[in-house]
Amino acid sequence: MTPPLMSSVWTDHVTGRRGFLVVDRLVRGVAGGGLRMRPGCTLEEVTGLARGMTMKEALHYDPDGRYVPLGGAKGGIDCDPQAPEAYGLLVRYLRAMRPYVESCWTTGEDLGLTQDLVDRAAAEAGLESSVQAVYPLLDDEAAARRRLADAFALEVDGIGLDELVGGCGVAESVLTALDRAGVAHAGTRVAVQGLGTMGGATARFLARAGLRIVAVADIKGTIANAAGLDVDALLAARDAYGTVDRAVLRPADRELPGEAWLSARAEVVVPAAVSYAIDTANQDRVTARWIVEAANMPVLPAAEEALSARGVTVLPDVVVNSGTNAWWWWTLFGDIGPDAAEAFACTRRSMRALVEVMLARAEADGTTPRAAAHALAADRLPVIAERFGWYR
Numbered sequence: 001m002t003p004p005l006m007s008s009v010w011t012d013h014v015t016g017r018r019g020f021l022v023v024d025r026l027v028r029g030v031a032g033g034g035l036r037m038r039p040g041c042t043l044e045e046v047t048g049l050a051r052g053m054t055m056k057e058a059l060h061y062d063p064d065g066r067y068v069p070l071g072g073a074k075g076g077i078d079c080d081p082q083a084p085e086a087y088g089l090l091v092r093y094l095r096a097m098r099p100y101v102e103s104c105w106t107t108g109e110d111l112g113l114t115q116d117l118v119d120r121a122a123a124e125a126g127l128e129s130s131v132q133a134v135y136p137l138l139d140d141e142a143a144a145r146r147r148l149a150d151a152f153a154l155e156v157d158g159i160g161l162d163e164l165v166g167g168c169g170v171a172e173s174v175l176t177a178l179d180r181a182g183v184a185h186a187g188t189r190v191a192v193q194g195l196g197t198m199g200g201a202t203a204r205f206l207a208r209a210g211l212r213i214v215a216v217a218d219i220k221g222t223i224a225n226a227a228g229l230d231v232d233a234l235l236a237a238r239d240a241y242g243t244v245d246r247a248v249l250r251p252a253d254r255e256l257p258g259e260a261w262l263s264a265r266a267e268v269v270v271p272a273a274v275s276y277a278i279d280t281a282n283q284d285r286v287t288a289r290w291i292v293e294a295a296n297m298p299v300l301p302a303a304e305e306a307l308s309a310r311g312v313t314v315l316p317d318v319v320v321n322s323g324t325n326a327w328w329w330w331t332l333f334g335d336i337g338p339d340a341a342e343a344f345a346c347t348r349r350s351m352r353a354l355v356e357v358m359l360a361r362a363e364a365d366g367t368t369p370r371a372a373a374h375a376l377a378a379d380r381l382p383v384i385a386e387r388f389g390w391y392r
Contacts, residue, residue: 004050005031005071009043010096012089017079019093021100024050024072025381026390029103030133031071032057032325034110035118037086038274041076045275049074049296055377056322059354061384066333067326068137069384073105081112082241087121094125106131108328111274111296114197114240115152115162134332143334150338151331159201161340162324167201168344169323169351170294173315174202174268175209176355177290183267191215191264191288194273196242198294198321200235202270207231215256215264217273218243222260225253262286271298279303286312293317308368316370318377319354323347 006023020043023031033053036046054072061069077093079086090113094101101107101122107130109115122130129135129145138144154161178185188211192199195216203213212228220243223229230250237248246255262269262278263285271277272294278286283303291299291307292315299307304314327343329335336342362372 004047007043007047008097010093012092014092015079015085015089017077017085017089019075019077019089019096020046021075021097021105022047022050022073023100023105024074025054026071026104027057027069027384028137028388029391030106030137031073031104032106032131032134032329033073033075034325035075035077035107035113035130036110037077037079037081037090037112039078039080041078043076045297046074046076049076052296052318053325054381055318055374056325058377058380058384059319059373060322060326060329060350061380063383063387065330066139066335067329068333068388070106070134070329071390073107074110075105075107087117090117090121091124094121094127098125098127100133101127101130102132104133106134109197131328131332138333144332147334147338148328148332151343154338154340156340161343162327163197164201164204164340165327165343165347166198166321166324167203167294168205168347169326170198170202170270170272170292170320171205171209172323172348172351173320173355174206174211174270174290174292176352177292177313177315177359180356180359181289186210187212188268189214189264189266190268190270191217191261191266192270192272192294193217193261193277193298194242194271194295195234195238195244196273198324199270199272200238200242202272202294203231204235211268214266215261216244217258217261219258220244220246221258222256222264223249223253224256224260224264225250226265227252229253259285264288268292270294274298276300278307280306283307288312290315293320296321304368304370314368314370315355316373319351319358319369319373322354323351326350 057069237245269288
Protein backbone atom coordinates (compact mmCIF):
# COMPACT_ATOMS: atom_id res chain seq x y z
CA MET A 1 0.00 0.00 0.00
CA THR A 2 1.47 3.33 -1.05
CA PRO A 3 1.83 6.06 1.60
CA PRO A 4 -0.47 9.10 1.46
CA LEU A 5 0.55 12.08 -0.63
CA MET A 6 0.51 14.39 2.40
CA SER A 7 0.09 13.97 6.15
CA SER A 8 -0.13 16.87 8.60
CA VAL A 9 -0.42 17.08 12.40
CA TRP A 10 -1.52 20.42 13.89
CA THR A 11 -1.43 21.43 17.56
CA ASP A 12 -3.81 24.13 18.76
CA HIS A 13 -1.93 26.89 20.58
CA VAL A 14 -4.93 27.61 22.86
CA THR A 15 -5.99 24.14 24.07
CA GLY A 16 -3.04 21.95 23.11
CA ARG A 17 -5.42 19.63 21.27
CA ARG A 18 -4.35 18.09 17.98
CA GLY A 19 -5.87 18.05 14.54
CA PHE A 20 -4.94 16.07 11.45
CA LEU A 21 -5.18 16.34 7.68
CA VAL A 22 -4.26 13.52 5.33
CA VAL A 23 -4.40 13.83 1.54
CA ASP A 24 -4.19 10.31 0.17
CA ARG A 25 -4.43 11.13 -3.54
CA LEU A 26 -5.20 13.99 -5.91
CA VAL A 27 -7.17 13.94 -9.15
CA ARG A 28 -6.81 17.12 -11.23
CA GLY A 29 -5.13 18.63 -8.15
CA VAL A 30 -8.11 18.12 -5.81
CA ALA A 31 -9.07 15.66 -3.07
CA GLY A 32 -12.32 15.29 -1.14
CA GLY A 33 -13.18 14.01 2.31
CA GLY A 34 -15.04 15.12 5.43
CA LEU A 35 -13.85 16.57 8.72
CA ARG A 36 -14.62 14.69 11.93
CA MET A 37 -14.33 15.66 15.57
CA ARG A 38 -14.22 13.06 18.30
CA PRO A 39 -12.23 12.46 21.47
CA GLY A 40 -9.35 10.10 20.75
CA CYS A 41 -9.13 10.84 17.03
CA THR A 42 -5.68 9.84 15.73
CA LEU A 43 -3.50 10.34 12.69
CA GLU A 44 -3.71 6.61 11.96
CA GLU A 45 -7.51 6.80 11.93
CA VAL A 46 -7.57 9.81 9.61
CA THR A 47 -5.04 8.13 7.29
CA GLY A 48 -7.30 5.09 6.97
CA LEU A 49 -10.32 7.28 6.31
CA ALA A 50 -8.44 9.24 3.62
CA ARG A 51 -7.56 5.99 1.85
CA GLY A 52 -11.20 5.00 2.11
CA MET A 53 -12.21 8.26 0.42
CA THR A 54 -9.87 7.53 -2.48
CA MET A 55 -11.71 4.23 -2.98
CA LYS A 56 -15.19 5.74 -2.58
CA GLU A 57 -14.43 8.30 -5.26
CA ALA A 58 -13.03 5.68 -7.63
CA LEU A 59 -15.94 3.30 -7.09
CA HIS A 60 -18.43 5.93 -8.28
CA TYR A 61 -16.48 6.69 -11.46
CA ASP A 62 -18.79 6.88 -14.47
CA PRO A 63 -16.89 7.65 -17.70
CA ASP A 64 -20.06 9.17 -19.16
CA GLY A 65 -20.92 11.31 -16.13
CA ARG A 66 -20.23 15.00 -15.53
CA TYR A 67 -18.97 14.19 -12.03
CA VAL A 68 -15.24 13.56 -12.15
CA PRO A 69 -14.08 11.60 -9.09
CA LEU A 70 -11.67 13.47 -6.86
CA GLY A 71 -8.74 12.11 -4.89
CA GLY A 72 -9.25 11.08 -1.28
CA ALA A 73 -8.54 13.09 1.87
CA LYS A 74 -9.76 13.39 5.46
CA GLY A 75 -9.52 15.76 8.39
CA GLY A 76 -9.85 15.00 12.08
CA ILE A 77 -9.77 16.83 15.42
CA ASP A 78 -9.18 15.15 18.77
CA CYS A 79 -11.94 16.74 20.87
CA ASP A 80 -15.42 16.01 22.20
CA PRO A 81 -17.73 17.98 19.85
CA GLN A 82 -19.91 18.88 22.84
CA ALA A 83 -17.01 20.39 24.81
CA PRO A 84 -17.23 24.15 25.43
CA GLU A 85 -14.00 24.78 23.53
CA ALA A 86 -15.02 22.67 20.49
CA TYR A 87 -16.29 25.44 18.21
CA GLY A 88 -13.34 27.77 18.74
CA LEU A 89 -11.03 24.84 18.15
CA LEU A 90 -12.84 24.04 14.89
CA VAL A 91 -12.46 27.62 13.67
CA ARG A 92 -8.74 27.69 14.49
CA TYR A 93 -8.22 24.32 12.79
CA LEU A 94 -9.89 25.54 9.61
CA ARG A 95 -7.93 28.78 9.74
CA ALA A 96 -4.70 26.75 9.97
CA MET A 97 -5.82 24.48 7.12
CA ARG A 98 -7.09 27.37 5.01
CA PRO A 99 -4.37 27.08 2.32
CA TYR A 100 -5.34 23.46 1.71
CA VAL A 101 -9.10 24.12 1.70
CA GLU A 102 -8.56 26.96 -0.76
CA SER A 103 -6.34 24.94 -3.09
CA CYS A 104 -6.81 21.17 -2.90
CA TRP A 105 -9.04 19.82 -0.06
CA THR A 106 -12.84 19.86 -0.29
CA THR A 107 -14.46 18.94 2.99
CA GLY A 108 -17.76 18.80 4.86
CA GLU A 109 -19.53 17.21 7.77
CA ASP A 110 -18.45 13.94 9.30
CA LEU A 111 -18.70 12.29 12.71
CA GLY A 112 -19.36 14.88 15.43
CA LEU A 113 -19.90 17.81 13.06
CA THR A 114 -22.89 19.00 11.03
CA GLN A 115 -22.60 20.75 7.69
CA ASP A 116 -24.16 23.89 9.15
CA LEU A 117 -21.46 23.99 11.81
CA VAL A 118 -18.67 23.39 9.30
CA ASP A 119 -20.05 26.14 7.06
CA ARG A 120 -20.30 28.62 9.94
CA ALA A 121 -16.77 27.87 11.16
CA ALA A 122 -15.38 28.01 7.62
CA ALA A 123 -16.85 31.48 7.11
CA GLU A 124 -15.39 32.64 10.43
CA ALA A 125 -12.02 31.22 9.37
CA GLY A 126 -12.11 33.40 6.25
CA LEU A 127 -13.03 30.70 3.75
CA GLU A 128 -15.42 31.19 0.87
CA SER A 129 -16.70 27.62 1.16
CA SER A 130 -15.57 24.25 2.51
CA VAL A 131 -15.61 22.91 -1.07
CA GLN A 132 -14.11 25.90 -2.88
CA ALA A 133 -11.10 23.91 -4.14
CA VAL A 134 -13.36 22.14 -6.62
CA TYR A 135 -14.77 25.34 -8.14
CA PRO A 136 -12.07 25.64 -10.85
CA LEU A 137 -13.13 22.22 -12.16
CA LEU A 138 -16.73 23.33 -12.80
CA ASP A 139 -18.04 24.38 -16.21
CA ASP A 140 -20.29 27.08 -14.70
CA GLU A 141 -19.32 27.83 -11.11
CA ALA A 142 -22.20 30.21 -10.36
CA ALA A 143 -24.85 27.79 -11.66
CA ALA A 144 -23.24 24.86 -9.86
CA ARG A 145 -23.16 26.71 -6.53
CA ARG A 146 -26.80 27.74 -6.89
CA ARG A 147 -27.75 24.15 -7.70
CA LEU A 148 -26.00 22.80 -4.60
CA ALA A 149 -27.42 25.54 -2.36
CA ASP A 150 -30.92 24.81 -3.66
CA ALA A 151 -30.42 21.09 -3.02
CA PHE A 152 -29.28 21.73 0.56
CA ALA A 153 -32.36 23.90 1.12
CA LEU A 154 -34.73 21.07 0.19
CA GLU A 155 -36.63 19.22 2.92
CA VAL A 156 -38.56 15.96 2.80
CA ASP A 157 -41.09 15.52 5.60
CA GLY A 158 -39.32 18.28 7.50
CA ILE A 159 -35.86 16.66 7.16
CA GLY A 160 -33.11 18.13 5.00
CA LEU A 161 -32.37 16.24 1.80
CA ASP A 162 -28.66 16.29 2.70
CA GLU A 163 -29.50 14.34 5.88
CA LEU A 164 -31.45 11.69 3.96
CA VAL A 165 -29.43 10.74 0.86
CA GLY A 166 -26.72 8.87 2.78
CA GLY A 167 -29.27 6.74 4.63
CA CYS A 168 -31.06 6.10 1.34
CA GLY A 169 -27.79 4.67 0.02
CA VAL A 170 -27.25 2.49 3.09
CA ALA A 171 -30.81 1.20 2.90
CA GLU A 172 -30.44 0.38 -0.79
CA SER A 173 -27.26 -1.57 0.04
CA VAL A 174 -29.25 -3.65 2.55
CA LEU A 175 -32.11 -4.22 0.11
CA THR A 176 -29.72 -5.27 -2.67
CA ALA A 177 -28.05 -7.85 -0.41
CA LEU A 178 -31.46 -9.23 0.63
CA ASP A 179 -32.61 -9.42 -2.99
CA ARG A 180 -29.48 -11.31 -4.08
CA ALA A 181 -30.02 -13.77 -1.23
CA GLY A 182 -33.74 -14.19 -1.99
CA VAL A 183 -34.78 -12.82 1.41
CA ALA A 184 -38.08 -10.93 1.58
CA HIS A 185 -37.95 -7.34 2.77
CA ALA A 186 -41.12 -7.59 4.85
CA GLY A 187 -40.36 -8.65 8.41
CA THR A 188 -36.57 -8.77 8.04
CA ARG A 189 -35.24 -7.59 11.39
CA VAL A 190 -32.69 -4.80 11.71
CA ALA A 191 -30.65 -3.39 14.61
CA VAL A 192 -29.11 0.07 14.18
CA GLN A 193 -26.32 1.56 16.28
CA GLY A 194 -26.60 5.33 16.17
CA LEU A 195 -29.69 7.38 15.36
CA GLY A 196 -27.93 10.48 14.07
CA THR A 197 -27.98 11.67 10.46
CA MET A 198 -26.88 8.41 8.83
CA GLY A 199 -28.43 5.90 11.24
CA GLY A 200 -31.70 7.77 11.52
CA ALA A 201 -32.15 8.08 7.76
CA THR A 202 -31.21 4.43 7.27
CA ALA A 203 -33.79 3.31 9.83
CA ARG A 204 -36.40 5.53 8.18
CA PHE A 205 -35.86 4.11 4.67
CA LEU A 206 -35.66 0.50 5.83
CA ALA A 207 -38.83 0.79 7.91
CA ARG A 208 -40.64 2.26 4.91
CA ALA A 209 -39.40 -0.64 2.79
CA GLY A 210 -41.16 -3.04 5.18
CA LEU A 211 -38.23 -4.15 7.33
CA ARG A 212 -38.70 -4.32 11.08
CA ILE A 213 -36.38 -2.15 13.17
CA VAL A 214 -36.08 -4.14 16.41
CA ALA A 215 -33.28 -2.24 18.16
CA VAL A 216 -31.64 1.18 18.01
CA ALA A 217 -28.80 2.45 20.16
CA ASP A 218 -27.76 5.94 21.17
CA ILE A 219 -25.47 7.33 23.85
CA LYS A 220 -28.01 6.46 26.58
CA GLY A 221 -28.30 2.79 25.66
CA THR A 222 -30.33 0.48 23.42
CA ILE A 223 -34.08 0.68 22.79
CA ALA A 224 -35.55 -2.63 21.68
CA ASN A 225 -38.87 -4.15 20.69
CA ALA A 226 -39.04 -7.55 18.99
CA ALA A 227 -42.33 -6.57 17.35
CA GLY A 228 -40.75 -3.48 15.86
CA LEU A 229 -40.05 0.06 17.03
CA ASP A 230 -42.00 3.16 16.00
CA VAL A 231 -39.16 4.64 13.96
CA ASP A 232 -40.93 7.88 13.06
CA ALA A 233 -41.69 8.59 16.73
CA LEU A 234 -38.08 7.93 17.76
CA LEU A 235 -36.70 10.14 14.98
CA ALA A 236 -39.04 12.97 15.93
CA ALA A 237 -37.84 12.73 19.56
CA ARG A 238 -34.09 13.04 18.82
CA ASP A 239 -31.95 15.93 19.94
CA ALA A 240 -29.21 17.48 17.79
CA TYR A 241 -26.82 14.65 18.75
CA GLY A 242 -29.20 11.81 17.84
CA THR A 243 -30.21 11.02 21.44
CA VAL A 244 -33.83 9.89 21.82
CA ASP A 245 -36.11 11.33 24.50
CA ARG A 246 -37.24 8.20 26.36
CA ALA A 247 -40.59 9.83 27.16
CA VAL A 248 -41.85 8.73 23.72
CA LEU A 249 -41.23 5.02 24.33
CA ARG A 250 -44.25 2.74 24.28
CA PRO A 251 -44.99 0.21 27.07
CA ALA A 252 -43.59 -2.69 25.02
CA ASP A 253 -40.34 -0.87 24.20
CA ARG A 254 -37.46 -2.00 26.40
CA GLU A 255 -34.42 -0.05 27.54
CA LEU A 256 -31.28 -2.21 27.45
CA PRO A 257 -27.54 -1.63 27.97
CA GLY A 258 -25.55 0.21 25.33
CA GLU A 259 -24.06 -2.82 23.52
CA ALA A 260 -27.31 -4.82 23.42
CA TRP A 261 -27.79 -3.83 19.76
CA LEU A 262 -24.89 -6.12 18.89
CA SER A 263 -26.65 -9.27 20.04
CA ALA A 264 -30.18 -8.32 18.98
CA ARG A 265 -32.09 -11.09 17.22
CA ALA A 266 -31.88 -9.58 13.77
CA GLU A 267 -30.84 -10.53 10.27
CA VAL A 268 -29.12 -7.19 9.66
CA VAL A 269 -26.96 -5.06 11.97
CA VAL A 270 -26.12 -1.50 10.92
CA PRO A 271 -23.31 0.18 12.91
CA ALA A 272 -23.93 3.84 12.06
CA ALA A 273 -22.17 5.71 14.87
CA VAL A 274 -18.50 5.38 15.73
CA SER A 275 -15.42 3.71 14.31
CA TYR A 276 -14.12 0.47 15.87
CA ALA A 277 -17.52 -0.48 17.34
CA ILE A 278 -17.09 -4.20 16.58
CA ASP A 279 -13.82 -5.76 17.69
CA THR A 280 -12.46 -9.19 18.52
CA ALA A 281 -13.82 -8.99 22.06
CA ASN A 282 -17.46 -8.49 21.06
CA GLN A 283 -17.82 -9.85 17.52
CA ASP A 284 -18.98 -13.22 18.83
CA ARG A 285 -22.15 -11.55 20.15
CA VAL A 286 -23.32 -10.82 16.61
CA THR A 287 -25.90 -13.34 15.37
CA ALA A 288 -26.98 -11.39 12.30
CA ARG A 289 -26.36 -12.62 8.76
CA TRP A 290 -25.22 -9.20 7.51
CA ILE A 291 -23.33 -6.28 9.03
CA VAL A 292 -23.79 -3.17 6.93
CA GLU A 293 -21.21 -0.47 7.67
CA ALA A 294 -22.99 2.88 7.67
CA ALA A 295 -20.24 4.37 9.87
CA ASN A 296 -16.63 4.64 8.79
CA MET A 297 -14.45 1.71 9.89
CA PRO A 298 -16.87 0.31 12.51
CA VAL A 299 -15.56 -3.28 12.21
CA LEU A 300 -11.92 -3.94 13.02
CA PRO A 301 -10.09 -6.12 10.44
CA ALA A 302 -9.42 -8.98 12.87
CA ALA A 303 -13.06 -8.97 13.92
CA GLU A 304 -14.14 -9.08 10.28
CA GLU A 305 -11.97 -12.13 9.72
CA ALA A 306 -13.66 -13.91 12.62
CA LEU A 307 -17.12 -12.85 11.45
CA SER A 308 -16.45 -14.00 7.90
CA ALA A 309 -15.20 -17.35 9.16
CA ARG A 310 -18.56 -18.00 10.79
CA GLY A 311 -20.64 -16.86 7.83
CA VAL A 312 -21.40 -13.24 8.68
CA THR A 313 -21.14 -10.98 5.62
CA VAL A 314 -19.78 -7.47 6.15
CA LEU A 315 -20.81 -4.93 3.53
CA PRO A 316 -17.96 -2.39 3.68
CA ASP A 317 -18.13 1.31 4.43
CA VAL A 318 -16.28 2.31 1.25
CA VAL A 319 -19.37 1.26 -0.68
CA VAL A 320 -22.26 1.42 1.79
CA ASN A 321 -21.89 4.97 3.09
CA SER A 322 -20.61 6.55 -0.12
CA GLY A 323 -23.99 7.90 -1.21
CA THR A 324 -23.76 11.27 0.53
CA ASN A 325 -20.39 12.07 -1.00
CA ALA A 326 -21.55 11.05 -4.46
CA TRP A 327 -24.77 13.10 -4.15
CA TRP A 328 -22.76 16.24 -3.37
CA TRP A 329 -20.77 15.85 -6.58
CA TRP A 330 -23.61 14.63 -8.80
CA THR A 331 -25.45 17.81 -7.82
CA LEU A 332 -22.50 20.21 -8.04
CA PHE A 333 -21.25 18.89 -11.39
CA GLY A 334 -24.78 18.78 -12.82
CA ASP A 335 -25.55 15.09 -13.25
CA ILE A 336 -28.74 15.73 -11.26
CA GLY A 337 -30.67 18.83 -10.31
CA PRO A 338 -31.84 20.10 -6.90
CA ASP A 339 -34.74 17.67 -6.76
CA ALA A 340 -35.41 15.12 -4.00
CA ALA A 341 -37.02 12.49 -6.23
CA GLU A 342 -34.13 12.72 -8.69
CA ALA A 343 -31.58 12.52 -5.85
CA PHE A 344 -33.17 9.41 -4.35
CA ALA A 345 -33.58 7.73 -7.74
CA CYS A 346 -29.95 8.38 -8.69
CA THR A 347 -28.72 7.22 -5.28
CA ARG A 348 -30.74 4.02 -5.40
CA ARG A 349 -29.70 3.24 -8.97
CA SER A 350 -26.00 3.90 -8.36
CA MET A 351 -25.83 2.11 -5.01
CA ARG A 352 -27.69 -0.94 -6.25
CA ALA A 353 -25.40 -1.25 -9.27
CA LEU A 354 -22.30 -0.84 -7.11
CA VAL A 355 -23.38 -3.36 -4.45
CA GLU A 356 -24.41 -5.82 -7.16
CA VAL A 357 -21.03 -5.66 -8.91
CA MET A 358 -19.18 -5.86 -5.58
CA LEU A 359 -21.08 -8.95 -4.41
CA ALA A 360 -20.73 -10.59 -7.83
CA ARG A 361 -16.97 -9.93 -7.76
CA ALA A 362 -16.71 -11.34 -4.24
CA GLU A 363 -18.56 -14.48 -5.31
CA ALA A 364 -16.48 -14.91 -8.46
CA ASP A 365 -13.16 -14.35 -6.66
CA GLY A 366 -14.09 -16.28 -3.53
CA THR A 367 -13.31 -13.24 -1.37
CA THR A 368 -15.10 -10.91 1.02
CA PRO A 369 -17.14 -7.94 -0.22
CA ARG A 370 -14.45 -5.62 1.18
CA ALA A 371 -11.70 -7.36 -0.81
CA ALA A 372 -13.92 -7.18 -3.88
CA ALA A 373 -14.55 -3.45 -3.37
CA HIS A 374 -10.81 -2.85 -3.02
CA ALA A 375 -10.19 -4.83 -6.21
CA LEU A 376 -12.78 -2.78 -8.10
CA ALA A 377 -11.20 0.46 -6.87
CA ALA A 378 -7.75 -0.81 -7.84
CA ASP A 379 -9.05 -1.48 -11.35
CA ARG A 380 -10.54 2.01 -11.69
CA LEU A 381 -7.83 4.19 -10.15
CA PRO A 382 -5.34 3.78 -13.03
CA VAL A 383 -8.11 4.54 -15.52
CA ILE A 384 -8.95 7.78 -13.68
CA ALA A 385 -5.27 8.73 -13.40
CA GLU A 386 -4.71 8.03 -17.08
CA ARG A 387 -7.67 10.15 -18.12
CA PHE A 388 -7.45 13.06 -15.67
CA GLY A 389 -4.00 13.02 -14.06
CA TRP A 390 -3.07 13.92 -10.51
CA TYR A 391 -2.40 17.62 -10.95
CA ARG A 392 -3.62 18.87 -14.29
